[in-house]
Amino acid sequence: xxxxxxxxxxxxxxTRLKVPGTIQQIPRLAxxxxxxxxxxxxxxxxxxxxxxxxxxxxxxxxxxxSTAITDAVSFYSSSWAGGVTFIIVLSAVFFGxxxxxxxxxxxTGYFLMSAPIRRSTVYVGKFIAAFLSSFxxxxxxxxxxxxxxxxxxxxxxxxxxLGASLLFSLAYLLAVLGTTFFxxxxxxxxxxxxxxxxxxxxxxxxxxQTVVTGFAKTEPWMVISYAQGVxxxxxxxxxxxxxxxxxxxxxxxxxxxxxxLTTYSPGIAEGILIMLCYFVLTSIAGLFLFEREEFx
Amino acid sequence: xxxxxxxxLTKKYGNFTALDHLDLKMEGAKCVGFLGPNGAGKTTxxxxxxxxxxxxxxxxxxxxxxxxxxxxLALADAGVLIETPEIYPSLTPREALTMxxxxxxxxxxxRKTRIDEVLEEVKMSEWADQRVGKFSxxxxxxxxxxxxxxxDPDIIILDEPxxxxxxxxxxxxxxxxxxxKKRDRLIFMSSHILxxxxxxxxxxxxxxxxxxxxxxxLANVTARFADGNxxxxxxxxxxxxxxxxxxxxxxxNVTSCEIxxxxxxxxxxxxxxxAQQELLESMVKLHLGMLSFADSAGTLEEVYxxxxxxxx
Ligand SMILES: Nc1ncnc2c1ncn2[C@@H]1O[C@H](COP(=O)(O)OP(=O)(O)OP(=O)(O)O)[C@@H](O)[C@H]1O
Ligand SMILES: [Mg+2]
Numbered sequence: 201x202x203x204x205x206x207x208x209x210x211x212x213x214x215t216r217l218k219v220p221g222t223i224q225q226i227p228r229l230a231x232x233x234x235x236x237x238x239x240x241x242x243x244x245x246x247x248x249x250x251x252x253x254x255x256x257x258x259x260x261x262x263x264x265x266s267t268a269i270t271d272a273v274s275f276y277s278s279s280w281a282g283g284v285t286f287i288i289v290l291s292a293v294f295f296g297x298x299x300x301x302x303x304x305x306x307x308t309g310y311f312l313m314s315a316p317i318r319r320s321t322v323y324v325g326k327f328i329a330a331f332l333s334s335f336x337x338x339x340x341x342x343x344x345x346x347x348x349x350x351x352x353x354x355x356x357x358x359x360x361x362l363g364a365s366l367l368f369s370l371a372y373l374l375a376v377l378g379t380t381f382f383x384x385x386x387x388x389x390x391x392x393x394x395x396x397x398x399x400x401x402x403x404x405x406x407x408x409q410t411v412v413t414g415f416a417k418t419e420p421w422m423v424i425s426y427a428q429g430v431x432x433x434x435x436x437x438x439x440x441x442x443x444x445x446x447x448x449x450x451x452x453x454x455x456x457x458x459x460x461l462t463t464y465s466p467g468i469a470e471g472i473l474i475m476l477c478y479f480v481l482t483s484i485a486g487l488f489l490f491e492r493e494e495f496x
Numbered sequence: 497x498x499x500x501x502x503x504x505l506t507k508k509y510g511n512f513t514a515l516d517h518l519d520l521k522m523e524g525a526k527c528v529g530f531l532g533p534n535g536a537g538k539t540t541x542x543x544x545x546x547x548x549x550x551x552x553x554x555x556x557x558x559x560x561x562x563x564x565x566x567x568x569l570a571l572a573d574a575g576v577l578i579e580t581p582e583i584y585p586s587l588t589p590r591e592a593l594t595m596x597x598x599x600x601x602x603x604x605x606x607r608k609t610r611i612d613e614v615l616e617e618v619k620m621s622e623w624a625d626q627r628v629g630k631f632s633x634x635x636x637x638x639x640x641x642x643x644x645x646x647x648d649p650d651i652i653i654l655d656e657p658x659x660x661x662x663x664x665x666x667x668x669x670x671x672x673x674x675x676x677k678k679r680d681r682l683i684f685m686s687s688h689i690l691x692x693x694x695x696x697x698x699x700x701x702x703x704x705x706x707x708x709x710x711x712x713x714l715a716n717v718t719a720r721f722a723d724g725n726x727x728x729x730x731x732x733x734x735x736x737x738x739x740x741x742x743x744x745x746x747x748x749n750v751t752s753c754e755i756x757x758x759x760x761x762x763x764x765x766x767x768x769x770x771a772q773q774e775l776l777e778s779m780v781k782l783h784l785g786m787l788s789f790a791d792s793a794g795t796l797e798e799v800y801x802x803x804x805x806x807x808x
Contacts, residue, residue, distance in 0.1 A: 219572045220601040232587065232595040239586035310581030311592070313548055314644065315599045316571035495548035496509075 219316045229317070229325030230332075237333040242294045246337050250287060254344030257283070261348055272353045276362050277435035280345045284365075285428055287341050288373050289401040291334035296380030297397055298390030299326050300490055305390045309495055323381070323490050327483070330377055338369060361434050368431045368472060375424055375478035376401060382486035385493065401425070419445050419464045424478050426464070430471030442467035498573075498650040498682035499523045500545065504554035507540050514540045516706040517554065522699075525680035527673065529687055529697035529714075533804055537706040538686040539579060542655045545684075546576040558651060572600070574651040575644035580637055580659055585629030589620055589639045592628060593646055600647045614642040617672060633660040641669065645676075652676060654685040658692065670696055690793040690800065702800065704807045718795040725751060726772065727764040727792040733785035736761045740784060747778045762792055
């Protein structure tokens, strides 16, 4: 089959097979990546971790039911919102930590790159696959939480805040995966990406947040772990939907007099904006790095 | 007509020049062998041709399409196998090939037949639905070969395709490459196995230290070097001893007869195909129990060694 094609300079070439457009190639690639992820040992490990966390949680809830649980909103605030950020970081590290570096280190990129696809197709396709696979893990956690909620609150187990919180957690997932992919394309050794993102998201950012609030005494708007707070804040009332933070000061007594402690919590719009900025900026940087990378 | 072209193609790693202003133009249906010692720059050239790495200077073209600025279109009609890529371990060969076929836009109606065909060609049909993770190196390489052929390309770029294969695997790859020549294809294949090159290639390009030494037809290369002398390797069912060699040397046009091992001789003779035909007829008449009669890689080996030595 002979087909005439125009190249980017508008010159005419005859090719036998029509290669699909990049927009069509991305979901095709993502499909096989998802299959790869869902068949991987990591996926099984993640499911096991989530189920274990869910089981421990359910047990503790049941044990202290009378004191701990008052209504569905505060139930999800402490259970779902407390756990989901950890689950998100864990799956992002598992699926994204070696996403790009692994293509070099394991030489699987050489297999893919012999096909007529852009480098960015591989990046975006893998991102979509990692996002959806992580989403499956988040959903499993959500289902366990809802099962608990339904057990205690029956038909009142679905406050709208839970839906909103789920949406915000997806914004957080985008941000964490974006950062993970960026680090992964910074190195050609898989383990660096894993270790760096795990350390950053599990310890680094909260440390930074403490430092910025405690010592610089300003709003830590540049820190992702701060923005992620909206996942839980939507369960509070009143809700600050705005673009600026809620600032509260508490006075406390110290041996030398009265001290003040200032805490910041992001407005919902602000938090989402910060998370989306992380996602966009890290993705642009990661794509840029990957385009220049060589399969030496 | 399929074409492959490099123009002033240069690749530097820091101060080290892996490939030095390579100009090479291959046109039409044929098989070009790409020779050179370890570290000569063969893989570097093939990676540049397939946009795995970027040139420091110069350009390369597949069917006239600049590879660097238009990777998708350039690779659309090319099948590429460089070194030994890995396949996602949890995919089966069928899934891995379907992925490639899918990305290449092979219509879903043809996909299955095509994949079955290439799997059959590389003798991996019975493993089609097992996960690649447990495969041996040679089995994976067969799938890699299949992946580079699945879209029935016009241009095939192979980097030591027989790497990691057992002797039978090597012979099968040779068979596959020979089979590929049946349709109008341009095959550019690097190899260290001179016998393989003599067997399947029409032309050879030799590089050393990143520089092209020569690019010519196999016949010209051997003829120019051997000063009109050709050689063939002959296998006999009986012992290849001095008496036999002396007898062979009496045949018209034969200049020498060398004993390679217990049952094999290398006969050098003057003249072209006509002389070779007469030699074969005379050999049959001698009733030496001749089992095979094939072009020898000996001349190519001599060319190779002397040219490389000259560069050192
Ligand atoms: N990433 C890299 N960094 C630095 N030098 C490199 C890199 N890749 C290749 N080289 C150098 O470039 C030269 C050419 O390498 P290349 O792989 O092209 O050789 P080759 O002809 O394929 O050899 P072989 O027959 O061993 O496969 C070698 O000297 C190698 O050390
Ligand atoms: Mg090589």
